[in-house]
Amino acid sequence: MFSDVIILIMEWIGTISFAVSGSIVAIRSSLDLFGVVTVGCITAVGGGVIRDVLIGNTPPKVFLDPVFLGVAVAASILVFSISYIYRDKFKKFSETAETVNIFFDALGLAAFSITGMEISLMHSYEDNALLTITLGVITGVGGGMLRDILVNEKPYILTKHIYAVVSILGCCFYYLISVSVGYKVFATFFVLIFTVLVRILAAKLHWKLPKVNLSENDGK
Numbered sequence: 001m002f003s004d005v006i007i008l009i010m011e012w013i014g015t016i017s018f019a020v021s022g023s024i025v026a027i028r029s030s031l032d033l034f035g036v037v038t039v040g041c042i043t044a045v046g047g048g049v050i051r052d053v054l055i056g057n058t059p060p061k062v063f064l065d066p067v068f069l070g071v072a073v074a075a076s077i078l079v080f081s082i083s084y085i086y087r088d089k090f091k092k093f094s095e096t097a098e099t100v101n102i103f104f105d106a107l108g109l110a111a112f113s114i115t116g117m118e119i120s121l122m123h124s125y126e127d128n129a130l131l132t133i134t135l136g137v138i139t140g141v142g143g144g145m146l147r148d149i150l151v152n153e154k155p156y157i158l159t160k161h162i163y164a165v166v167s168i169l170g171c172c173f174y175y176l177i178s179v180s181v182g183y184k185v186f187a188t189f190f191v192l193i194f195t196v197l198v199r200i201l202a203a204k205l206h207w208k209l210p211k212v213n214l215s216e217n218d219g220k
Contacts (some may be wrong), residue, residue, distance in 0.1 A: 018029065019071070019072040021043060022042065022147045026147075044143060109166065115136075141164050
């Protein structure tokens with residue numbers, strides 16, 4: 001079934017991307033090896049766990065098929081090892097590290113948003129657009145939200161770069177193209193490219209929604 005292929009590919013992309021992104025954030029927050037692996041794994045699988053609990057798919061898939069958790073652990077250890085061995089270069093090129101983090105975060109956001117949508121459709125929720133889109137967004141942003149809480153930062157999706165909005169738009173496009181029109185392959189590639197590009201542009205150009213700023217320093 002084509003949906004199974006999409007889910008498998010997107011899960012691989014999302015797991016590796018979010019594990020790398022989460023690990024970089026953890027390293028920059030001075031966490032130890034266990035902390036880096038923990039944050040990397042939770043970033044990679046957290047959104048999926050929340051989604052599965054919401055639809056009653058328990059135990060969550062990650063505990064029944066732990067291969068993706070193993071991949072997240074391996075990716076997190078690899079990122080930690082590279083940053084530990086080349087820590088002087090990592091500190092020196094912090095801007096480059098941030099660019100790498102943004103790219104992998106964008107890729108993970110796109111992949112998991114699509115995964116959440118497809119799993120929702122596989123559970124026959126295609127007639128409920130609100131639920132399907134919500135599950136896609138939760139899968140996309142849930143892990144990152146848990147990551148930020150663990151490193152004691154304000155959740156990124158609530159403060160910067162229209163993060164959740166990008167996921168919402170991507171999920172809406174996917175629903176319209178895949179469900180309403182029936183072009184699943186086109187929907188997958190379009191949403192993947194759209195979400196990654198807009199997420200990167202939002203970070204680089206500091207796009208953000210208006211907010212009431214009560215401090216003098218309007219940080220980006």
